[in-house]
Amino acid sequence: MQPLPGFRDFYPEDLAFRQSLLEICRGTARRYGFQEYDGPPLEPLDLYKKKSGEELLGQLYQFIDKGERSVALRPEMTPTLARMVAAKHRDYKKPLKWFSVPQVFRYERQQKGRLREHYQFNADIIGEPSLGAEVELVALLIDTLRNCGLTSADVVVRMSDRQFWLDFLRTKNVPEDQWYAVFQAIDKSEREPEEKSREALGALADDVFQVLREGAPSERLTEVMAGLRARGLADFARVDFRIVRGLAYYTGIVFEVFDRQGEFRAIAGGGRYDDLLEKFGNEALPALGFGMGDVVIGELLKARGKSLPNIASLELYVIIAEETYRSAAGAVVQQFRDAGFSVDYSLAETKFKKQMEAATYRGVSQVIIVDEKILQDVISVKNLITREQIDLSLADALQYQNALRKKQ
Amino acid sequence: MQPLPGFRDFYPEDLAFRQSLLEICRGTARRYGFQEYDGPPLEPLDLYKKKSGEELLGQLYQFIDKGERSVALRPEMTPTLARMVAAKHRDYKKPLKWFSVPQVFRYERQQKGRLREHYQFNADIIGEPSLGAEVELVALLIDTLRNCGLTSADVVVRMSDRQFWLDFLRTKNVPEDQWYAVFQAIDKSEREPEEKSREALGALADDVFQVLREGAPSERLTEVMAGLRARGLADFARVDFRIVRGLAYYTGIVFEVFDRQGEFRAIAGGGRYDDLLEKFGNEALPALGFGMGDVVIGELLKARGKSLPNIASLELYVIIAEETYRSAAGAVVQQFRDAGFSVDYSLAETKFKKQMEAATYRGVSQVIIVDEKILQDVISVKNLITREQIDLSLADALQYQNALRKKQ
Numbered sequence: 001m002q003p004l005p006g007f008r009d010f011y012p013e014d015l016a017f018r019q020s021l022l023e024i025c026r027g028t029a030r031r032y033g034f035q036e037y038d039g040p041p042l043e044p045l046d047l048y049k050k051k052s053g054e055e056l057l058g059q060l061y062q063f064i065d066k067g068e069r070s071v072a073l074r075p076e077m078t079p080t081l082a083r084m085v086a087a088k089h090r091d092y093k094k095p096l097k098w099f100s101v102p103q104v105f106r107y108e109r110q111q112k113g114r115l116r117e118h119y120q121f122n123a124d125i126i127g128e129p130s131l132g133a134e135v136e137l138v139a140l141l142i143d144t145l146r147n148c149g150l151t152s153a154d155v156v157v158r159m160s161d162r163q164f165w166l167d168f169l170r171t172k173n174v175p176e177d178q179w180y181a182v183f184q185a186i187d188k189s190e191r192e193p194e195e196k197s198r199e200a201l202g203a204l205a206d207d208v209f210q211v212l213r214e215g216a217p218s219e220r221l222t223e224v225m226a227g228l229r230a231r232g233l234a235d236f237a238r239v240d241f242r243i244v245r246g247l248a249y250y251t252g253i254v255f256e257v258f259d260r261q262g263e264f265r266a267i268a269g270g271g272r273y274d275d276l277l278e279k280f281g282n283e284a285l286p287a288l289g290f291g292m293g294d295v296v297i298g299e300l301l302k303a304r305g306k307s308l309p310n311i312a313s314l315e316l317y318v319i320i321a322e323e324t325y326r327s328a329a330g331a332v333v334q335q336f337r338d339a340g341f342s343v344d345y346s347l348a349e350t351k352f353k354k355q356m357e358a359a360t361y362r363g364v365s366q367v368i369i370v371d372e373k374i375l376q377d378v379i380s381v382k383n384l385i386t387r388e389q390i391d392l393s394l395a396d397a398l399q400y401q402n403a404l405r406k407k408q
Numbered sequence: 409m410q411p412l413p414g415f416r417d418f419y420p421e422d423l424a425f426r427q428s429l430l431e432i433c434r435g436t437a438r439r440y441g442f443q444e445y446d447g448p449p450l451e452p453l454d455l456y457k458k459k460s461g462e463e464l465l466g467q468l469y470q471f472i473d474k475g476e477r478s479v480a481l482r483p484e485m486t487p488t489l490a491r492m493v494a495a496k497h498r499d500y501k502k503p504l505k506w507f508s509v510p511q512v513f514r515y516e517r518q519q520k521g522r523l524r525e526h527y528q529f530n531a532d533i534i535g536e537p538s539l540g541a542e543v544e545l546v547a548l549l550i551d552t553l554r555n556c557g558l559t560s561a562d563v564v565v566r567m568s569d570r571q572f573w574l575d576f577l578r579t580k581n582v583p584e585d586q587w588y589a590v591f592q593a594i595d596k597s598e599r600e601p602e603e604k605s606r607e608a609l610g611a612l613a614d615d616v617f618q619v620l621r622e623g624a625p626s627e628r629l630t631e632v633m634a635g636l637r638a639r640g641l642a643d644f645a646r647v648d649f650r651i652v653r654g655l656a657y658y659t660g661i662v663f664e665v666f667d668r669q670g671e672f673r674a675i676a677g678g679g680r681y682d683d684l685l686e687k688f689g690n691e692a693l694p695a696l697g698f699g700m701g702d703v704v705i706g707e708l709l710k711a712r713g714k715s716l717p718n719i720a721s722l723e724l725y726v727i728i729a730e731e732t733y734r735s736a737a738g739a740v741v742q743q744f745r746d747a748g749f750s751v752d753y754s755l756a757e758t759k760f761k762k763q764m765e766a767a768t769y770r771g772v773s774q775v776i777i778v779d780e781k782i783l784q785d786v787i788s789v790k791n792l793i794t795r796e797q798i799d800l801s802l803a804d805a806l807q808y809q810n811a812l813r814k815k816q
Binding site: 001002003004005007008009010011012015016019030031032035036037038039040041042043044047049061065066067069071073080083084086087088093095097098103105107109117125128130133136139143154204226227230231233280291314325326327328331333337340341342343344345346347348349358361362392 | 409410411412413416417418419420423427438439440441443444446447448449450451452454455456469471472473474475477479481491492494495496501504505506511513515517525533536537538540541543544547578593634635638639640641686688720722729734735736738739741742745748749750751752753754755756757766769770792
């Protein structure tokens with residue numbers, strides 16, 4: 001039997017990567033004073049009808065539950081966040097700085113081999129209208145990438161200003177029902193021949209292409225870039241008016257992260273969405289946020305030969321020289337585990353050589369040998385790399401391991 | 409809008425508990441040399457038809473997906489584990505020691521207020537027939553409870569031997585189709601009047617009650633208890649033949665954890681299931697495991713006034729004395745975050761007093777004040793408890809905070 005198409009099994013070696021990545025996201029967000037929240041993976045279908053576009057609604061895992069409710073697996077986190085914030089934001093001082101690392105689900109019919117679930121690091125700031133929030137949010141995104149080992153030579157945050165584009169369209173008297181087409185044309189302009197984009201843009205083409213080439217004044221972008229510069233993070237960001245983030249619900253600064261070599265899809269994206277939360281509650285609440293999936297960044301890290309620190313490696317393996325010392329070995333194992341070491345050993349009588357092989361297989365660099373010396377409270381510690389072996393009392397062995405660990 | 413009935417929103421204060429609990433499970437399992445895995449929350453419906461009982465099948469969140477597949481949200485982890493192990497166990501040295509902390513889903517119609525999802529710490533050992541595996545698995549369960557702050561006065565692992573009961577039924581020539589009724593009667597015997605149990609047990613009543621009162625010889629239980637004793641964990645365990653774990657798929661030692669005061673439902677349960685994996689693959693693979701949900705242990709910890717360490721508390725709050733120092737403050741914030749501290753500050757111009765209030769609200773014991781002294785690279789560190797305030801260079805302030813952290 002196989003998992004469903006588009007769903008991943010995480011064997012220990014796969015899970016190690018996912019956990020390391022998500023722990024980097026969590027750790028960075030906590031250092032930024034963000035607090036973690038989570039919601040249900042299954043929500044009322046109506047929640048998604050409020051804001052999600054047609055495309056997303058067509059990709060929902062939806063069904064009728066045993067209580068006759070229309071429900072759906074969450075395709076993104078923002079509606080859940082909006083629902084939770086609307087219900088309780090009065091209980092918290094603003095701004096809220098919240099993050100989450102949910103698994104989200106989309107049934108994409110066409111693309112074979114494309115995943116139907118992924119984990120998504122979401123960070124949002126709610127209740128803060130000033131651009132200081134943009135600086136903080138984009139800095140968090142950059143530091144998350146940095147903590148994955150990526151440099152400003154690897155990735156770039158392309159920042160734009162939707163408010164600029166909205167003002168531009170109003171100034172040019174473009175009717176609102178044509179805005180979507182203009183944004184689509186801008187979005188596609190970097191992948192399509194200029195002729196085609198010009199055709200789609202019609203009379204606007206010259207003005208739009210001038211902005212795309214030369215940029216345009218935006219005090220908002222200047223302020224956000226200055227804030228990033230103050231933190232030493234400006235190398236990771238650049239202004240790029242081609243970023244428009246579809247039509248969606250963005251109202252101000254928007255941004256997307258790409259690899260510098262342009263090999264991969266967007267790694268992350270987000271922006272300000274000041275009008276959205278009002279649709280879920282009764283109050284207007286300024287807000288901004290980003291989402292970063294686990295898949296594209298995983299591909300990028302792999303392509304760049306970067307590995308994440310393994311947070312779950314085994315430290316010690318206890319070898320039971322003769323079966324008669326199993327109980328005594330149990331006490332030794334317990335002592336080291338109580339002291340916080342990760343320790344494994346053979347669960348049943350096993351030849352000495354096989355135990356050494358198992359220790360090597362599990363990747364430890366040291367074994368503890370329990371033999372007749374345990375009757376005098378003495379164990380041997382053997383370094384598998386240098387082949388050095390020393391005898392120590394139990395208490396000394398613990399001190400020795402603690403000292404080794406501190407050195408690392 | 410509300411979440412679906414039976415589903416929980418995790419606001420930061422709720423999520424903090426869930427994360428602390430699951431991190432204790434993860435940390436303990438890693439110290440025991442267990443490796444984390446995970447599978448999809450959505451699986452083919454057929455996966456659950458292979459082993460799950462009627463009751464569970466009636467509680468599935470099942471539906472037809474857009475590709476006409478019958479699918480279900482996972483109600484438990486064991487079938488996913490069995491599927492994954494069957495597919496790839498040849499790639500790993502035995503025994504496998506694997507754990508997972510999945511969210512699982514059951515639609516229980518009758519009980520209002522009962523949750524329809526919970527998180528479940530699952531640990532399994534696969535490929536080891538000897539009782540050394542039971543010792544290791546039960547020790548892991550006990551140490552997880554200990555690491556939550558529970559003592560042997562709070563909780564007990566009640567261990568029994570299904571193999572003993574199966575032998576007993578065979579010796580008494582009880583036909584196999586009556587075994588379920590006998591196990592049900594034994595299971596209920598501690599909650600029902602003896603009369604009623606005796607009636608259900610019929611001719612077996614005297615013999616069964618003798619075992620329940622006086623115990624019975626079981627070398628298996630004796631060996632497991634001895635192993636726990638060698639580790640100093642025997643106070644947490646006792647033999648109790650009333651534990652039978654339904655009819656399910658258990659074949660050997662079984663166990664359940666209860667609070668000593670008998671206030672709550674079982675906190676955890678598990679046992680050996682040597683025949684199950686064969687149904688998913690082509691090979692027999694001895695196995696044992698347990699599951700522990702997040703709900704009952706949460707209720708117990710609350711009732712006993714035990715709190716878990718908060719892994720996500722804020723350490724520092726940077727106060728921007730005048731708005732003109734915002735950029736400089738940004739660099740200070742960055743320096744401390746780069747050094748691993750969790751730091752928050754006001755994202756927009758805010759009165760000094762309000763910033764101090766925000767720092768107190770976020771629970772920090774120290775603030776860093778950035779004022780005109782920053783032009784000489786000097787900041788003030790104020791202890792909110794002692795009200796002491798000292799001026800330090802940026803470099804000294806970082807050393808000072810590192811030293812404070814080490815003391816804690």
